[in-house]
Amino acid sequence: MLTKTYGSAVQGVNAYTITIEVVVSQGTLFYVVGLPDNAIKESQQRIEAAMRFRGYNMPRTKVVVNMAPADIRKEGSAYDLPIALGILHASQQITTERLGEYIIMGELSLDGELRPIRGVLPIAIQARKEGFKGFILPRENAKEAAIVNNLDVIPVTTMQEAVDFLEGRQDIEPLRIDTRDVFETEANQYAADFADVQGQENIKRALEIAAAGGHNVIMVGPPGAGKTMLAKRLPGILPPLNLHEALETTKIHSVAGKLGAGGSLLGTRPFRSPHHTISDVALVGGGGNPQPGEISLAHNGVLFLDELPEFKRTVLEVMRQPLEERRVTISRAKVSIDFPANFMLIASMNPCPCGYYNHPDKDCVCSPGVVQRYLNKVSGPLLDRIDLHVEVTPVSFDEMTQPRPAERSGTIQQRVSEARKRQAERFKDMPEVHSNAMMPSQMVKDVCRISDAGRTLLKTAMERLGLSARAYDRILKVSRTIADLAGTDDIRIEHLAEAIQYRSLDREGWAG
Template identity: 50%
Template sequence: MIARTYSATLIGVNAVEVEIECHHAEGNNFRITVVGLPDAAVKEARDRVIAAVTSSGFYMPFSGYVTFNLAPADLPKQGPAFDLPLALTAIAGREGIAAERLLDCCIVGELALNGELRPVRGVLAIAQEARGKGRKQLMVPKRVAVEASVVQGIEIIGVNDLREAVQYLKGEKAIEPEPCRAAEYFQAHAIYGIDFSEVRGQQDAKRAIEVAVAGGHNLLMVGPPGTGKSMLAKRIPTIMPGMSEEEAIETTKIHSAGGLLGDNCSFIATRPFRPPHHTISDAGLLGGGTNPGPGEVSLAHHGVLFLDELPEFRRSTLEVMRQPLEDGKVTISRAIGSVTFPAQFMLVAAMNPCPCGYYGDLKRECRCGPIVIQRYRQRISGPLLDRIDLHVDVPAVDYKTLSSKEHSETSEDIRSRVEKARATQRERFKAERGTHTNASMTPRLIRKHCELDAEASGYLEHAMNGNNFSARAHDRILKVARTLADLEGAENVSAQNVLEAIGYRTLDRALWS
């Protein structure tokens, strides 16, 4: 006797369909075997299935040989999501579940010993895979049905326990498919709760942040403790263009694969902001593990990765970010194969000017010697610094500015200008595959869209020779200058745009010369 159904396993942030077969052969002894490269969690499903089936009042034969096959056999299977389909195929024949009902459905869910269903990771990716394979329905634990419901073209059936799943498949109980609530969820949850109007002073820093967001550039803020670097960074997502449905689904897939979605957050409707601590490991930042999962750079996809106290991060940890900063993706290779995670994020970093934090402060004395300061600043490599387009000072704010009741620009005001600049860039690069912002321009596009007149070219030449900028810094200056022109609505890059862009590179000389 063979029963079949379909499930899925996660490979990175995407899902791959898995066919599940159950064969029961007569015999005096009792044995359950799971084949098809199962990991420990899948192998342990045997005991969970037996307990859940018997606890739910169904018959489990304790004689003979039961074999579960997970196909394709050469694909590693991981996680407890196979519990429910294994249980259903084991009891399908005796409970009278029609074979057609099982074959039309993709089924995932972790079983408790009493038959209740627990949520599993990656149901959004599984829903997309099931729809792509032509399945009519996806059966999932009720608690994650909302997450899967944003995928249109497939019915999402949420069940609470094994008994309810059997009753539905036999036609004894009607369960309405989970309605798609993507638009409703966007409207209710696309709220940040913080705003740039709450930040007093720091006009230069706000200007640099606006430029960085408008062109998709990376940003470094330098200043003593307590000047508002973290406060500014947390508000950067509020001035970024709103998430599109495609971006939201892609971001939600990553967070779901990382197991970060809960009952109160089943869909990511706002730009992610990820502030990892400086003690994070290479794998924690980039992703990894035996079965590779997404790291912080991928969890910040379509959002902001904020590295506070940048020199305190291990140098090796910072250097692993070179690939995602350049390519917008992370590839992790293991014995079982390679997994690629998307990682298109805006890098925002903050640091003190010296170990004590008060170098250059007019009110507090710096206790650090020149050699100590130099060693502190050299913890950040030149190649990594070259990949940060704008450097801005964030000085201390005086009492008069802090206590001022003068109206400050809201995030909505700044975002409106950012969106206009982004619209200009989308129109400019509509024929270019993979290029949407000025920050992602290739050398060919830089030459095409960043032509300089004689005056602007002279300023840039003087800066390159005088400050010993690298070739990468040269390209970054041109990209930022192009963004400044876009914010002004200008067709050509002016000399003033180039001068301001050069001003955002002065930390190359001031901090690392």
């Protein structure tokens, strides 16, 4: 007897429906065909043990399981449940006409209980798109799937519950949640606040400008100056996620298995801080079945690289293209997958190996030339993609103990959001451009026009400070953002002057 059940395979951040055909006929042995990996081939042992525990029998005849289309690689143990139900139906141990109405996914334990799986959100989106009535899946994943409206999400705990539901012996109420209500509840809930940071007003200002224009930032300063503390608070001043961004971000984290049991819609911008020992593949994504890397997990949020020169040079260099294109393409012999990677890069570093070059109180013990060699660990092309260079100095005792409360993140966020609205209006006819930092070079001359006095100031600064040519566009983009924060249409002298001071690493002789 031929039985068909339906599962799903995830490639990149999209899902593809898989038809699981099961035939039980005369003969022996168990076959799984259709490009399954080892985890699927091993499913026979889990399925047989689960069937026996729940009172069913594994057919002692020939069982052929075909997973179509055969040219898509299927991976993981999430196909256990649809294969088991297909075998039970093909061997006439269960009778139901509802198998074809549902996408079915779930990993079986040996006692027939279901374990959570990855990539539930894109699977649910695809199931609704293809007109399936519902999605039968482990209970731990139900909230994530229920984000998708107009799809019956049937949470089950065991294989037996799935059988009873399909045969009509047990009614399971589909899980329904109000996506907008969940989003509004979770949105903008950040534990860290800029009000916790005393002093460092110039660094807060730089981060506000970065948030307003989507600019990348590098902070250079001695140990203990507060670089990490400030970076962790940056997501709290970025404009709140909209529902589309939240769904897009949740989808990536779902595929990577980062939502956890009971996870639902992400309402806050992600903050990823990988260790400097990270590999190229872990940062940009990849693997046999390509998975999103840290830069994709930071999509619509912040990627923080602490102690930037300690990262392997090859790791840093693979970020250059994603920083420009806002996506990363993973190519394999049979497949090419795009992962979104629209993130803000925040980097920090000590000014030298000992950490005290240019320190106001402590002496640097590094030998001549060491500071420049340390800085040279970060390549020029990567620095070219970082708009703001900020020097962080230690906070004095008086600043740490001042009674006046610091400005809260919510207040800064309002100013940032207003600046982003001006940019949204400016780039409304360009769907790929959302902020000043994303502005292509050919637009800079039109959008970032400066007066004759401003042109003279910029020329003088580039000559006297020894600024490189690559700093020119960056200064204009940052000054445009500063003008947006000030609510002015024109870029004024003071806006240019402030932008110029954020190119310290471009100055000739900065590191001696």
